[in-house]
Amino acid sequence: MVIKVFLASSSGSTAIKKKQQDVVGFLEALKVEYAQLDIACNEENRMWMRQNVPQEKKPANGIPLPPQIFNEESYCGDYDTFFDAKEDNSVYAFLGLPPPPGSKEVPVEERNGDAHGEEEQAAEEEEEEEGEGGEEEEVAEGETAEDDALEGETAGDAAEEAVEETDEVTEDTQAHADEEEQEEADEDREEEDLQSEEEEELRQLEEEEEAEVQEEEEDDEEETQGEEAE
Numbered sequence: 001m002v003i004k005v006f007l008a009s010s011s012g013s014t015a016i017k018k019k020q021q022d023v024v025g026f027l028e029a030l031k032v033e034y035a036q037l038d039i040a041c042n043e044e045n046r047m048w049m050r051q052n053v054p055q056e057k058k059p060a061n062g063i064p065l066p067p068q069i070f071n072e073e074s075y076c077g078d079y080d081t082f083f084d085a086k087e088d089n090s091v092y093a094f095l096g097l098p099p100p101p102g103s104k105e106v107p108v109e110e111r112n113g114d115a116h117g118e119e120e121q122a123a124e125e126e127e128e129e130e131g132e133g134g135e136e137e138e139v140a141e142g143e144t145a146e147d148d149a150l151e152g153e154t155a156g157d158a159a160e161e162a163v164e165e166t167d168e169v170t171e172d173t174q175a176h177a178d179e180e181e182q183e184e185a186d187e188d189r190e191e192e193d194l195q196s197e198e199e200e201e202l203r204q205l206e207e208e209e210e211a212e213v214q215e216e217e218e219d220d221e222e223e224t225q226g227e228e229a230e
Contacts, residue, residue, distance in 0.1 A: 001071055001072055001096070001097065002033055002034065002035055002071075002072060003027065003032055003033065003034035003035070003069065003070070003071055003076075003095055003097075004034070004035050004037055004069070004070040004071075004072070005020075005023055005024060005027070005034055005035070005036050005037065005067055005068075005069055006037045006039055006045060006049040006066050006067060006068045006069075006070070007020040007023075007024075007036060007037070007038065007039070007066045007067045008020075008038065008039050008040040008066045009038045009040050009041065010040045010041070011040065011066070016065060016066060016067075019066075019067055019079040020066060020067045022079070022083075023067045023069065023079060023082055024036065024067075026086060026091070030091065032095065032097065037049070039066060049064065049066075049068050050063065050064060052070065052073070052075060053068055053075060054075055057075070057077070057078070064078065065078075067079055067082075069082060069095070071095055071096040071097070074096060076094055076095055076096065077094060081094065082094060089104060089105055090105060091105070092105050093105070
């Protein structure tokens, strides 16, 4: 069985080129025999790929993009399903190939068998738990009554403690609020005092300036009178 990888050698999309290289590089790393079929230079390859991709696997526009992977005539998937299989360590199952000796991948048949065995084991464990459940219910009921009584007492104690803590918190909060109000009042008084001092200084400066101006005017009048007398 030969794996067929349909790709476009002259694609202008960097994303498509990267996906194609990822698929081809991984198949080479696994030493899986495959064939590259170019749809860019071969119209027959392009038409075959489009016709054999299942309708439900095609995008909304109906044109599947490379890379598309087939096992002979059987469709395996596109890049996204290949990537998911690589992440799940199930590439050989994705390609429809048996895993080689020493591979970490579990064959599909064994995987299904293990799953069936796990289901049977889970069913047996569930039956055992149901059988033990009847005996445990009686014990659980007695323990529940005791637990409820204990919880009632604990809840009462907790309520009393909560009330005491609430009172303490309220007192602390009130004291803190009073301190903040006192600090704000002190700050307001300091601002008012500072403002009063600034206003007083400004008033004194204005008076001094008015006195200087008045003196200059008087000097000018005396000089004028002296000149007129001459």
